[in-house]
Amino acid sequence: MKNTALTEKHISLGAKIVPFAGYNMPVQYEGINAEHAAVRNGVGVFDVSHMGEFILKGDKALDLIQRVTSNDASKLVDGKVQYSCLPNEHGGIVDDLLVYRIDEKTYMLVVNASNIQKDWDWISRFNTEGVDMKDISDRTSLLAVQGPKAIQALQSLTEVDLSSMEYYSFKKGTFAGVDNVLISATGYTGASGFEIYFDAVHSEQIWDAIFEAGAEVGIKPIGLGARDTLRLEMGFCLYGNDIDDTTSPIEAGLGWITKFSKKFTNSVALKEQKEKGPERKLVGFEMIERGIPRHDYAIIDAEGNTIGKVTSGTQSPSLQKAIGLGYVKTDFSALGTEIFISIRNTAVKAKIVKVPFYKA
Template identity: 70%
Template structure:
């Protein structure tokens, strides 16, 4: 059973092409991926990403619970700060990557991937041994990602929150489009700057309409999941289910920077041992030199026809007008400048390892 978000009918009315994604009926594109991509890179666009999951953890043990299930160190957070983190499993893989918002020292707001809502909830519940109050507000929360260099100008007139001075990975609550207690964070998944607006479903349409009215002079457009994918890939951001999953090592995925061995967390010892033994594979970025678009699951081959890895994400970059991708390769092929080949259908297409972000 595919679920609808609150504004599904609005997207259909806007001419969106709808597809099932992570159990939800979602807009994949409106005017076209390249047009939408450019709108976000140069102006401002709005993604309805209300399929994402939101949990509230509250109580004296809330921080301890997060510290146990997250590889990052949430004790570094202060009120109004956001942290990127991941949830390790017990076998060396990744349950999910997620965001932690510190409301106050006893209250935390977690944002998880849509496909993992139930899995994450069950996992965190399993470790909740000290009676932390947990609330899953995913089904009553809408989320709009307003992204692009003109975002602050567009949204500034709608809220009493000072967006212009809000630094990356911080948030505030305030009045927004006449609705009280809206959470706005300087976060996003595009690398183009912007904000994410969390609002109760009952106010979603009012807030959506106000954003588009304020953005009309700036050429604001609705943006689908297709451009969300090309934008995040140009930045080299991981997508759960593609680049990281229950079987991939977070260290091989380049998530060592959010793996803090200064504290205890699930499978910390296992990951520490892996780090000490040395990584066998690494998630790298690559640009395709010849013609052809790499796709998830394609083999990566060396100059002697040996399979050395696999593509996890790939696309034609609208900004660079060339094909780019992410993939795991054996560590001796992970150095910047290394030539590789991608097996696209029956052809071996030349590529070179580059360090993301692809678009600087």
């Protein structure tokens, strides 16, 4: 198992460390519910340095990105970020990712930790025009500072005007005395906040500076457990759960990042699927009867027929009710449809609802 540059820091803070995507990662400190509330109502810091970062550079960098991603990266301008995915050739998804346009010929791709080598190999396979590719994952640290008090916690550390930054934009500047830090107005929690990329050698300096600056607004370290409950309340897909090599972006409700104004991997088949309508869809549901849905639980109809499966589920700390995501046959995907989750061989009633589950 790999460590991030801050693993010893997490241990010293009493974090429970678990293996995740090949790394020793903090899953919780004081408890998932308390950490979840800290992000929703205040501000918290996630060490997500396990994520992967690739730099693509050259005259044909955009062409390569257009070829392998579903979204239209030609719409990006310097300082903007785009959510996208890497379709495979069989209707599924290699990974979901963020695309950062540094300048006209330079892009950063941010990929999931468990898929770093897989994504690198996939993109390299299509790199027939000599785009310069660099994997900077191991030397890059990433902290996500999330919550409504994020600006209050961070503004004293940088001359970048954080309040003027639009969602899905980024700026480079000095942060906590460190040059060439990339500050991105992005996140995976549904709370406002920032993701901060920097050279791993500065990890402790930047971590300590953030906690010192944020002390007056009660900043807290947050583990991956609360990260999962926060993203699920927003209906955000988690690779390996809600999307994978067998799920298409159309089925997953990611048609909004699947642009047929260009050609990309498997675009013809995906366009046909969109026009015909998929046979199954990813839906959000909430439990009506008592029970917590878990990954891979069967979704059944009133007669007990299997109509799908749960991909993510939890007891929502914000809503105080059990919620989940799952794929169901399209006939059962309408809002308000009654479904049942098979929990320990018992059919427990639920209904299809609109996501996000949580609205600020």
